[in-house]
Amino acid sequence: MALTLVIANKAYSSWSFRPYLLMRYFDIPFAEIMIPLRQETTNAEILRHTPSGKCPALEDDGLVVWDSLAIIEYLAETYPDIGIWPEDKAARAMARSIAAEMHSGFMAVRAHLPMNMRRPVKVRPLTPEAEADRARIEAAWHAARHRFGKGGAFLFGEFSAADAMFAPVVSRFHTYDVPVSRESRAYMDAMMALPAWQEWQAGAATEGWQIAKFDEI
Incomplete structure (x- = not known):
């Protein structure tokens, strides 16, 4: 499995922060692509990775998952034994x-x-x-x-x-x-x-x- 997390600026991107923090905490390996916001090429760069036109997006061998919560749920399904959600x-x-x-x-x-x-x-x-x-x-x-x-x-x-x-x-x-x-x-x-x-x-x-x-x- 080769995961890539596409994020926006770390200073500002609250949506990107969520899956990044979770993946780092649980030691889920991934490559990182950072696309700065409000640049001339921002929209085109993001659309290369996700149809939503927004960060974050998670790429997994040709599969794309976008939106923070959807990414977290995908990771919980992919790694069911590491406790992403509480067990109880x-x-x-x-x-x-x-x-x-x-x-x-x-x-x-x-x-x-x-x-x-x-x-x-x-x-x-x-x-x-x-x-x-x-x-x-x-x-x-x-x-x-x-x-x-x-x-x-x-x-x-x-x-x-x-x-x-x-x-x-x-x-x-x-x-x-x-x-x-x-x-x-x-x-x-x-x-x-x-x-x-x-x-x-x-x-x-x-x-x-x-x-x-x-x-x-």
Whole structure:
């Protein structure tokens, strides 16, 4: 099997961050193709790899899977014995539910706090809509941790696909110094301490491309 993960800028691409973090954490070997956003050739380059015209995409010997959550599910099917989703049926159901909620929701946080892993930590007051998103996200984290996560530092104890899906929110909450509970901060610190996270962060720091609307915030 020869997997290739096609990603966008590490500084900004929240969608790319999710499968990258998961694959690095679980030691799934892959080649990496990085396509910088907002360049003259960006659209054409991405369309060479995926019909969606968006990153990320996973290539597997001629098969293409696009969208972060679809990639994660494909990897879970391909590597069923490594624990990408929690083993317990109830935990797995909850993990999939909050991952899907993250995948389709929290638009106010996405818009108000764009991911920028090069931005110095500095507070940005939340809008009422973003504050509502923050409250729901922390409630989901709390529910997962208290019901299934007491055996480890992550949402369901051991790192799983649910953590990968929430990784960009962890980055946003940290970057914009969003006030969170001590429990949430401990979870965020555990995520940010992952070697896979540090690897992605180091890559973001060396990129020379900039997107003004993200860097101005």
